[in-house]
Amino acid sequence: MDALTLPEPIAAYFAAENNPEALAHCFTAQAVLKDDGHTYTGIAAIKAFMAAASAKYSATIVPFALEREDGFHAVRAQVTGSFPGSPIDLSCRFGLERGLIASLEITA
Numbered sequence: 001m002d003a004l005t006l007p008e009p010i011a012a013y014f015a016a017e018n019n020p021e022a023l024a025h026c027f028t029a030q031a032v033l034k035d036d037g038h039t040y041t042g043i044a045a046i047k048a049f050m051a052a053a054s055a056k057y058s059a060t061i062v063p064f065a066l067e068r069e070d071g072f073h074a075v076r077a078q079v080t081g082s083f084p085g086s087p088i089d090l091s092c093r094f095g096l097e098r099g100l101i102a103s104l105e106i107t108a
Contacts, residue, residue, distance in 0.1 A: 004063055009101050010073055010094050017061050020051040028100045035106040057081040061090075071095070 006014065009026050016022035024047040027033075033040045033049065040049045053059070059081030067074045073094040080087040088108060095103035 004066055006063065006066060006075065007073060007094075007096060009096055009099060010063075010075060013094075013101060013104075014061060014063055014077070017059070018054045020047045020054060023047070023050050026101050027104075028097055028102045031100070031102055031104070033104045033106075035104075057083050059083070063092075069093075 013023060013026045016026065024043050027043055027046055029043060030041070031043065031046060033046045035049070038049070040046045059079050061077045061079045063075045063077040065076040073096065075092045075094065076089055077092055078087050078089050091107045093103075093105040093107075094101055
């Protein structure tokens with residue numbers, strides 16, 4: 001399987017998967033993250049959500065596909081962790097701005 005080449009801020013996001021502090025540095029100050037019916041706005045809210053999710057699920061995420069659509073980067077990734085139905089494939093739709101993630105929407 002060929003290695004997936006991701007834009008730098010997206011690669012940094014996946015590389016820092018269980019480190020909320022490092023993940024927070026991937027986002028713009030006003031970034032918006034949508035996941036599981038909830039919306040988190042700003043670095044503090046995103047960091048708190050990611051820290052809670054990391055502690056609860058001990059998830060590992062491996063991106064396996066990338067497409068460009070409507071100015072966004074759509075990444076498909078397999079997530080394995082301590083949650084019902086593991087592993088699952090998720091879609092992560094990234095909006096980039098000035099070398100950082102401005103928006104991220106995660107859906108099953």
